[in-house]
Amino acid sequence: MASNGQFAVVTGASTGIGLELARCCAKDGFDLLIAADEPEIERAAASLRANGANVETVQADLATSEGVDKLYAAIRGRQVDALLANAGRGLGHAFLDQDLSEVKRVIDTNVTGTVELIHKIGNDMRRRNAGRILITGSIAGFVPGSFQAIYNATKAFLNSFSFALREELKDTKITVSCLMPGATETEFFKRADMMDTKVGTEAKDDAADVARQGFDAMMSGESDVVTGMKNKIQSSVANVTPAEMLAKQHRGMAEPGTAKPH
Template sequence: MSAQRRFAIVTGASSGIGLELARCCAKDGFDLLIAADEAKIERAAAELRTGGVEVEAVQVDLSTMEGVDTLYAATRARPVDALLANAGRGLGHAFLDQDFAKARGVIDTNITGTTYLIHKIGNDMRRRGAGRILITGSIAGFVPGSFQAVYNASKAFLNSFSFAIREELKDSGVSVTCLMPGATATDFFKRADMLDTSVGTIGKDDPGRVAKLGFEAMMNGEGDVVSGWINKLQSRVAHVVPAGLLASQHRKWAEPGSAKG
């Protein structure tokens, strides 16, 4: 990869918001190291290379420490100018009805793998006194997610974590931005087995627009960005409505069979 160009890592970049974030980086002239746990990451890399930047793809399971180590080793010690930590998993249905291995996969991907990667790359950035980190949280992190309990809780962690480390790094030259989208038109709800729910069938935000807002916020060093005015309204409401009422309302959106045919 060209040592003259800036260098970015984007995780979960095979599709959806992650691929759109990678497109934003490529358009802005970043060389890229992109990662996902599926073979489609190679197809994404081939497309991104047409933008004139160098792209390396790694198919790796970022829910494991070993997977994160593999991704980190793929940097070949090249300084990372931007880390876009977007990899994540969702899971619908009531918690006690879920396969616990899948629930743990949500926790290990969204929380453990993400924080481990940020710890490794963030330390490198702090030593250099420069770098940008974008974490894909969610407005779901503001709401107790009945029938998405583990997923929403994982996003609550990421939202909180991003603000905390931003404060810790405020004088370091390293910026931390949290992108908090709402329901977005990706494969998320299909993968989470939520196509028979109200939230799985409603109109959704465009992932390209969501990614552009997040990328611009990261490049501007902003602390957070919520995509879409409806999502902004929902995030504000969540701060004043009792948690029990929020959980009850979420049930209407996420309970299996809630989709209106």
């Protein structure tokens, strides 16, 4: 595929939605810098290059300022036309049963690292008054996430942050879009130790479909996209349902031991 001369940075791109977002960028002709905190990022890059994409990689832990700085340094002063801030981490089980270091890692990956990276690249975009930002939020951000409390709270932050940043930049040529998927077929639930839960074992949305909808929303400058009709309905219902009721409903999806027997 021929390069369109534009450059995109995609985080959390080793697997799942992030890798599919990178594929979307590649198909559209973007040159790519993709990042993740695991060696699988090289395998992801090889699959993209096999289809003719120009791809560079960074293995960096974006839960740390050092990791964010490492990724930013790899940009080497180039103009970032699109930033797809997708890196994220989940964590199942009851909050008081979780290891506090893992709790902090979720917050630092999903919130702190994302904010640091957007602040750096966003300021570069503002200086030249051009750019696109896609933030991967979640419909989980609409629901108090019992047995997934920290993850849902971080996604509530990202959903809110994306709309606020978009409003602040409304008089510029920088667009901010928020991708808000529901449960998606990725490694997320296995890594979050949630394979004994209903949400971890039930049928999920296809990552490629989710990514395509997010990419299209970014390219058209839309504010947000909730992927899938079921998720659109759930997010609408969540807006008018008491938080206490939502938390109770979420227990039925995410509490350990709720997985249906095969």
